[in-house]
Amino acid sequence: MRQLEQELTSLRHDVIDMWKLVISQVSNSGEAILSFDKELAQKVSMRERKVDAYELKIDSECENIIALHQPVAIDLRFVLAVFKINSNLERIADFAYGISRMLIANPSVILDAELITNTNVRVMISEVNKMLTQGLDAFENEKSNFAAAIFSEDYQVDEINNNAARIVADYIQKNPDRAFECLQLIAAIRKLERIGDHCSNIAEEIFFYIDAKVLKHASKK
Amino acid sequence: MNTDPSILSIENLSIAYDKDKLAVKNVSATIKKNAITAIMGPSGCGKTTLLRAINRMHELYPNISTEGKIKLYDENIYDMSTIKLRRKVGMVFQRPNPFPTLSIYENVIAGYKLNGINLKRSERDEIVETSLKNVALWEEVKNSLHKKGNFLSGGQQQRLCIARTLAFKPDVILLDEPTSALDPIATAKIEDLLVDLKQNYTIVLVTHNMTQAARISDNSMYMYLGELIEYDETTQIFTNPKHTSTQNYITGRFG
Numbered sequence: 001m002r003q004l005e006q007e008l009t010s011l012r013h014d015v016i017d018m019w020k021l022v023i024s025q026v027s028n029s030g031e032a033i034l035s036f037d038k039e040l041a042q043k044v045s046m047r048e049r050k051v052d053a054y055e056l057k058i059d060s061e062c063e064n065i066i067a068l069h070q071p072v073a074i075d076l077r078f079v080l081a082v083f084k085i086n087s088n089l090e091r092i093a094d095f096a097y098g099i100s101r102m103l104i105a106n107p108s109v110i111l112d113a114e115l116i117t118n119t120n121v122r123v124m125i126s127e128v129n130k131m132l133t134q135g136l137d138a139f140e141n142e143k144s145n146f147a148a149a150i151f152s153e154d155y156q157v158d159e160i161n162n163n164a165a166r167i168v169a170d171y172i173q174k175n176p177d178r179a180f181e182c183l184q185l186i187a188a189i190r191k192l193e194r195i196g197d198h199c200s201n202i203a204e205e206i207f208f209y210i211d212a213k214v215l216k217h218a219s220k221k
Numbered sequence: 222m223n224t225d226p227s228i229l230s231i232e233n234l235s236i237a238y239d240k241d242k243l244a245v246k247n248v249s250a251t252i253k254k255n256a257i258t259a260i261m262g263p264s265g266c267g268k269t270t271l272l273r274a275i276n277r278m279h280e281l282y283p284n285i286s287t288e289g290k291i292k293l294y295d296e297n298i299y300d301m302s303t304i305k306l307r308r309k310v311g312m313v314f315q316r317p318n319p320f321p322t323l324s325i326y327e328n329v330i331a332g333y334k335l336n337g338i339n340l341k342r343s344e345r346d347e348i349v350e351t352s353l354k355n356v357a358l359w360e361e362v363k364n365s366l367h368k369k370g371n372f373l374s375g376g377q378q379q380r381l382c383i384a385r386t387l388a389f390k391p392d393v394i395l396l397d398e399p400t401s402a403l404d405p406i407a408t409a410k411i412e413d414l415l416v417d418l419k420q421n422y423t424i425v426l427v428t429h430n431m432t433q434a435a436r437i438s439d440n441s442m443y444m445y446l447g448e449l450i451e452y453d454e455t456t457q458i459f460t461n462p463k464h465t466s467t468q469n470y471i472t473g474r475f476g
Contacts (some may be wrong), residue, residue, distance in 0.1 A: 004473060070432055072459045072471050072472060073460060073462055075472050077460070
């Protein structure tokens with residue numbers, strides 16, 4: 001195998017491994033919100049450093065490939081896309097970590113089931129998990145159409161986030177003593193919304209890499 | 222493709238060295254004026270034959286047959302005399318080849334001498350100085366103009382050969398892997414020179430060095446087995462080529 005191809009293959013494996021780790025970070029932190037599982041949150045928190053290590057490794061692999069092999073065409077698009085996917089994945093993991101830290105810092109907070117149902121946070125968690133998995137599928141199989149749904153899912157996640165403020169405000173009015181846990185929930189929802197945005201950025205990079213299409217700042221409907 | 226005016230128009234060109242073996246197969250393309258056009262492709266793809274056909278050097282091979290046209294502006298080069306054509310379309314080769322018995326000065330105006338064109342001393346001086354200045358060699362050699370050309374370094378010799386081509390004030394300069402025998406510093410100088418020269422000349426370059434094509438050319442052709450597979454702006458070829466075969470070649474997955 002050519003040297004460049006070896007480097008690209010190893011980069012691909014590292015990104016896929018990082019992606020799987022980030023998926024588990026997001027799904028565990030989501031589950032921790034819903035089940036108030038502090039141990040699970042602790043696990044997410046512990047693994048954050050592993051994500052950071054992947055980010056550094058992938059950054060340096062990209063830098064070396066560009067410096068030493070001057071990739072062109074699809075190889076160049078791959079390296080550029082991976083470079084950006086890498087930082088998006090790292091940001092996503094940061095949000096998962098943020099959620100886990102919040103849960104650990106406030107072990108006594110327990111969310112009301114009614115609030116969870118009304119804000120649709122469960123749907124939000126399952127949507128961002130789906131978006132991450134679809135992105136990985138598209139990347140692994142080099143099929144950009146696998147990532148096409150991510151844009152509309154992000155729209156749905158944004159909607160849930162937009163509606164949450166009103167729902168939570170109403171709840172606080174009725175239950176002023178639970179304002180603190182409500183603020184915690186809103187913070188978590190904001191983080192999930194940001195995760196959705198990063199998934200959408202990743203989908204754009206997948207289209208750039210596979211189809212050479214620039215979707216950034218374009219309407220995707 | 223950009224819409225700059227074209228200078229050369231290759232129309233259904235086919236060239237065969239043997240009766241049944243086509244080296245160039247029905248190639249059509251227009252070459253933009255004041256631009257650098259690179260021709261790439263694996264060995265034996267016909268790129269050098271195509272380049273040589275532009276000033277009819279390929280006719281030096283016995284039994285060669287050529288079909289189709291190449292127009293320089295509106296004139297078919299196959300209806301022109303080769304002497305007239307080669308004044309308008311100069312050629313620089315892979316290895317620097319200054320005439321070893323001639324001085325630097327004589328090398329630059331060798332074309333006039335070989336063609337029996339008599340110039341006044343002042344005209345000759347003028348041509349030598351301008352041509353050497355155009356290739357950024359004047360300052361380096363102005364005090365040794367009457368020394369033999371082969372004491373120069375490889376890169377200087379190649380610039381001398383380009384000066385010799387420029388002396389005839391051609392419209393088009395053809396270069397066949399002009400830097401493959403040079404070190405990276407001399408290569409960089411020639412590349413900078415070519416980019417400067419395109420202000421006044423049209424340059425067609427055959428190169429095996431893909432990063433060179435990427436660095437300096439405006440448009441690139443990719444040839445394979447005598448066919449012109451893809452011809453587009455260089456940026457397009459190196460970021461998103463249309464043909465798998467081009468992609469395989471430029472990414473090194475060829476064969």
